[in-house]
Amino acid sequence: MMGFIFSVLLLSGIAAGLALILVISEKVIQNYGSCKITLNKGKKELTVEGGKPLLTTLKEQKIFLPSACGGRGTCGVCKCRVLEGAGTLLPTETPYMNDKERKEGIRLACQVKVRNDMEIEIPAFLFAIQQYQAKLAAVEDLTYDMKRFRFELLEPDRMDFIAGQYVQITCPAYKKGVDEVSRAYSIASDPQDNHFVELIVRRVPNGICTTWMFDYLKAGQSVQLTGPYGEFRMSDAQAPMIFIAGGSGMAPFVSILHQMRHAGSTRKADYFFGGNSVRDLCLGQQMAEFEKAIPSFKFNPVVARPQPEDNWSGQAGLVTEAVKRQYSDLSGHEGYLCGSPGMIDASIKVLVGLGMPQDKVYYDKFA
Ligand SMILES: Cc1cc2nc3c(=O)[nH]c(=O)nc-3n(C[C@H](O)[C@H](O)[C@H](O)COP(=O)(O)OP(=O)(O)OC[C@H]3O[C@@H](n4cnc5c(N)ncnc54)[C@H](O)[C@@H]3O)c2cc1C
Ligand code: FES
Structure with a gap:
C-alpha cells in the first residue's frame, strides 16, 4: 500500500515539475521582450512588446493595415514588405505570394510574429488610415437577409473616402466563446455625406460579425471603425x-x-x-x-x-x-x-x- 502511495506521489511530483518547466520555458522562450520596428526607412520607429502578430502589434500603435479577413490568413490583403526580422515564409503565407513578392520579402502581417527587431515597409497612404468612434444611427431592412446600417461618425467626425473603398468594423466579444474580430464592409454611402458611413450587410448564417450586427447591435450603440481601405474605384478613363x-x-x-x-x-x-x-x-x-x-x-x-x-x-x-x-x-x-x-x-x-x-x-x- 505504501509503495502504491509513494508511486502516485512520485508521478504527481514529476507531472507538477514538468508543468512548472513548461510554464517557465514558455515565459522565457515566448518572452521576446521589447522590440524595435522601423517603418519605411526610419519614417517611424516603434518600440513594442514582442510576441504578437505584426498586424495586431501595428494596430495597437494605430497603424492600420488592411485585414479583410480579420487576421485569419484567408484574404491575403495584409501584405507588407519585411526587410529584416521575419524569418522564413510560412506555409500559411505561400498561397498568397507570387515569385516577385517572395523575392521582395512581402509577407502577411497577420501571420508574421514580432519576435525581434524588424524593418518593414508599408504603402505611405496607410499612415493616413484612422480609427473612428461611431454610433449606429439607423438600420433599414433591405431584404429578408440584408440590412443597411447607417453610422454617425463621432471622433473623428468625418471620413474622406473614395467611392468603392471599404471600412473595417470591430465586432466585440459579444458572447461566450467569441473573441473580438474585425470584418471588412464596402462603404455604400455618398462620399459627400462624409459625417456618416452606410454599409449594406448580408447575414451569413452563424457568421460572427453579421450575427452581432443583426441580432445584438442596437441603434445608438457605439462602434469602432477603421478605414478607408482599398483600391477598388472607378478609373479615370471614359470607357463604358x-x-x-x-x-x-x-x-x-x-x-x-x-x-x-x-x-x-x-x-x-x-x-x-x-x-x-x-x-x-x-x-x-x-x-x-x-x-x-x-x-x-x-x-x-x-x-x-x-x-x-x-x-x-x-x-x-x-x-x-x-x-x-x-x-x-x-x-x-x-x-x-x-x-x-x-x-x-x-x-x-x-x-x-x-x-x-x-x-x-x-x-x-x-x-
Ligand atoms: C473587401 C471586402 C469588402 C466586403 N464588403 C462586404 C459588404 O459590403 N457587405 C457584406 O455583407 N459583406 C462584405 N464583405 C464580407 C465580410 O467582410 C464578412 O466576411 C462577412 O460579413 C462574414 O462575416 P462573419 O463574421 O459574419 O462570418 P464569419 O464568422 O467570418 O464566417 C462564418 C462562416 O461563413 C463562411 N462565410 C464567410 N463569409 C461568407 C460570405 N460572404 N458568404 C457565405 N459564407 C461566408 C465562412 O467560411 C465561415 O464558415 C466584404 C469582404 C471583403 C474582403
Ligand atoms: S488579414 Fe487576411 S490574410 Fe492577413
Whole structure:
C-alpha cells in the first residue's frame, strides 16, 4: 500500500515539475521582450512588446493595415514588405505570394510574429488610415437577409473616402466563446455625406460579425471603425462600364453612383444585379432615382430562378448570361465586379471571353 502511495506521489511530483518547466520555458522562450520596428526607412520607429502578430502589434500603435479577413490568413490583403526580422515564409503565407513578392520579402502581417527587431515597409497612404468612434444611427431592412446600417461618425467626425473603398468594423466579444474580430464592409454611402458611413450587410448564417450586427447591435450603440481601405474605384478613363454584383456586392456601386451623380457623369454604366429569386432584389427605388439623375446609367436586375407566383417579367437566368445576351464585344469596356469569389471568377471568364482586356476588369472579392 505504501509503495502504491509513494508511486502516485512520485508521478504527481514529476507531472507538477514538468508543468512548472513548461510554464517557465514558455515565459522565457515566448518572452521576446521589447522590440524595435522601423517603418519605411526610419519614417517611424516603434518600440513594442514582442510576441504578437505584426498586424495586431501595428494596430495597437494605430497603424492600420488592411485585414479583410480579420487576421485569419484567408484574404491575403495584409501584405507588407519585411526587410529584416521575419524569418522564413510560412506555409500559411505561400498561397498568397507570387515569385516577385517572395523575392521582395512581402509577407502577411497577420501571420508574421514580432519576435525581434524588424524593418518593414508599408504603402505611405496607410499612415493616413484612422480609427473612428461611431454610433449606429439607423438600420433599414433591405431584404429578408440584408440590412443597411447607417453610422454617425463621432471622433473623428468625418471620413474622406473614395467611392468603392471599404471600412473595417470591430465586432466585440459579444458572447461566450467569441473573441473580438474585425470584418471588412464596402462603404455604400455618398462620399459627400462624409459625417456618416452606410454599409449594406448580408447575414451569413452563424457568421460572427453579421450575427452581432443583426441580432445584438442596437441603434445608438457605439462602434469602432477603421478605414478607408482599398483600391477598388472607378478609373479615370471614359470607357463604358459594366457593373456586376449581387446581394451586398451592391454596396460600393451605390457609393460610385452617388459620385457619378455629383460629377454629372455622362460615362455609360450598365449595372447587372443578380438575385436567386425575386425576394433577393432590393433598392429598386434608389436605382430608378439614379437612372433619372444619370441618364447614361442603366440598372438591369436579373433573377436566376423566378417562381410563377413572383409574376417576374424582367430578365431571368444567370447574370453572366444576361451580359452575354446584351453584348457580343466588350473590347472597349471596363468591368467592375463585387461579391463572392465564385461569382467574380465566373464573371471575369465571361467578360474576358467577350473581349474585355483582363487588366480592365476591376473587382473586390468579399472573402
Ligand atoms: C473587401 C471586402 C469588402 C466586403 N464588403 C462586404 C459588404 O459590403 N457587405 C457584406 O455583407 N459583406 C462584405 N464583405 C464580407 C465580410 O467582410 C464578412 O466576411 C462577412 O460579413 C462574414 O462575416 P462573419 O463574421 O459574419 O462570418 P464569419 O464568422 O467570418 O464566417 C462564418 C462562416 O461563413 C463562411 N462565410 C464567410 N463569409 C461568407 C460570405 N460572404 N458568404 C457565405 N459564407 C461566408 C465562412 O467560411 C465561415 O464558415 C466584404 C469582404 C471583403 C474582403
Ligand atoms: S488579414 Fe492577413 S490574410 Fe487576411
